[in-house]
Amino acid sequence: MSILKTALKTIFQRSFKEPIKIIFWDGDSIQFNGEEPKYVVTFNKSISEELLSEDPTLALAEAYMDGDIDIQGDIKDLIISLYSTKDSFIKVKSGILAGLVSKRNNKKDSIENAQYHYDIGNDFYSLWLDESMMYSCAYFKSDEDNLKVAQENKIDYILKKLWIKPGQKLLDIGCGWGELIIKAAKSYGAKSYGITLSEEQYKTINKKIKKENLENQVFVKLMDYRDLKNETFDRVLSIGMLEHVGEGNLPDYFKKVYELLVDGGISLVHSITMPNDGANNIFLNKYIFPGGYVPGVKQIITEIAERGFNLLDVESLRRHYGKTLEMWYENFKSNLYTIRQTKDERFIRMWTLFLQGCAGSFYSGNIDLHQVLFSKGINDNIPWTREYIYN
Numbered sequence: 069m070s071i072l073k074t075a076l077k078t079i080f081q082r083s084f085k086e087p088i089k090i091i092f093w094d095g096d097s098i099q100f101n102g103e104e105p106k107y108v109v110t111f112n113k114s115i116s117e118e119l120l121s122e123d124p125t126l127a128l129a130e131a132y133m134d135g136d137i138d139i140q141g142d143i144k145d146l147i148i149s150l151y152s153t154k155d156s157f158i159k160v161k162s163g164i165l166a167g168l169v170s171k172r173n174n175k176k177d178s179i180e181n182a183q184y185h186y187d188i189g190n191d192f193y194s195l196w197l198d199e200s201m202m203y204s205c206a207y208f209k210s211d212e213d214n215l216k217v218a219q220e221n222k223i224d225y226i227l228k229k230l231w232i233k234p235g236q237k238l239l240d241i242g243c244g245w246g247e248l249i250i251k252a253a254k255s256y257g258a259k260s261y262g263i264t265l266s267e268e269q270y271k272t273i274n275k276k277i278k279k280e281n282l283e284n285q286v287f288v289k290l291m292d293y294r295d296l297k298n299e300t301f302d303r304v305l306s307i308g309m310l311e312h313v314g315e316g317n318l319p320d321y322f323k324k325v326y327e328l329l330v331d332g333g334i335s336l337v338h339s340i341t342m343p344n345d346g347a348n349n350i351f352l353n354k355y356i357f358p359g360g361y362v363p364g365v366k367q368i369i370t371e372i373a374e375r376g377f378n379l380l381d382v383e384s385l386r387r388h389y390g391k392t393l394e395m396w397y398e399n400f401k402s403n404l405y406t407i408r409q410t411k412d413e414r415f416i417r418m419w420t421l422f423l424q425g426c427a428g429s430f431y432s433g434n435i436d437l438h439q440v441l442f443s444k445g446i447n448d449n450i451p452w453t454r455e456y457i458y459n
């Protein structure tokens with residue numbers, strides 16, 4: 069057996085506890101952990117030995133994207149299996165390569181990073197997000213909730229946690245396509261402000277504001293959170309935005325929130341987290357979220373404590389994100405015919421890995437989702453118990 073085939077055999081044997089079959093480019097095959105393979109990995113051609121030894125996850129992901137590997141079996145389950153096996157290749161920390169692809173997050177980089185991901189067509193996103201266009205973990209109150217209901221649940225849940233009252237000023241940092249700021253104004257009477265770095269999102273929100281006649285109540289700006297100044301808010305939140313801030317900028321993010329909040333003001337961060345230290349994922353950084361960094365939950369709590377905030381509540385919604393991603397992927401899959409009109413096969417395989425890989429990563433507990441609620445100084449107006457959130 070060639071060196072490359074032996075290396076692949078070792079890697080796969082170490083990484084899987086479930087029945088799996090590997091078919092090599094020359095027709096050779098190996099099978100382990102049982103007769104009925106749950107996954108069949110077919111190498112249509114050989115792959116780079118150098119990259120495989122440097123970073124097996126990236127080497128195999130790129131080979132899949134390029135069509136050099138085909139996978140039979142559910143990719144989400146395969147990822148769960150990989151994260152659940154102690155010596156799996158997916159747990160090998162990326163070394164030099166991770167440094168090369170993890171971009172910095174200065175203001176110019178951040179604009180490019182956001183536009184690379186969010187400005188690839190509202191039409192594309194509308195094919196697999198629900199009508200709200202919320203692009204973050206939904207909140208399921210039961211198995212029966214569909215995506216739209218669960219996203220609306222999430223918005224209400226966050227606005228209730230924030231104890232938002234009519235007339236209060238609310239800022240949504242990284243407001244996406246604007247559903248939350250519009251609902252905060254319409255249903256809670258807030259004066260809503262949103263910022264985003266995506267031009268497509270910015271244009272869409274402005275249209276929605278006009279259509280709903282909310283020009284005096286909802287305001288959106290195309291700007292970086294670091295440029296916000298000379299204004300304060302009763303409530304400041306971010307959903308799925310902290311992951312774009314970058315490791316080195318976490319202190320600046322929390323310093324900025326402190327500066328923007330009135331005394332007694334309340335803030336909520338809704339972010340993907342690592343259970344221990346923060347990390348960047350080389351595949352996601354290179355292809356999906358340049359500049360992305362998943363903070364460790366303890367990093368967030370430390371930042372909050374060290375900035376002089378009062379920590380009010382921490383909640384994990386890990387399973388909710390697994391389910392959200394599964395639903396997004398189902399929509400993505402059902403719309404492949406339309407997606408193929410504008411995106412090539414490599415893009416589709418890349419996004420399949422992204423959506424399915426992240427679902428598996430949440431389900432296996434490799435990553436989590438936390439909502440963290442905190443106030444600037446004390447706030448004794450919040451009700452005595454958490455019941456207010458559920459009424």
Ligand SMILES: C[S@@+](CC[C@H](N)C(=O)[O-])C[C@H]1O[C@@H](n2cnc3c(N)ncnc32)[C@H](O)[C@@H]1O
Pocket residue numbers: 178182186201202203204241242243244245263264265266269291292293294306307308309312313
């Ligand atoms: C995953 S989306 C989440 C959008 C929305 N909060 C939601 O839940 O649907 C992340 C958002 O953060 C914004 N963003 C990323 N970096 C930013 C920055 N430096 N300043 C302001 N917004 C930023 C993006 O433009 C995008 O709107």
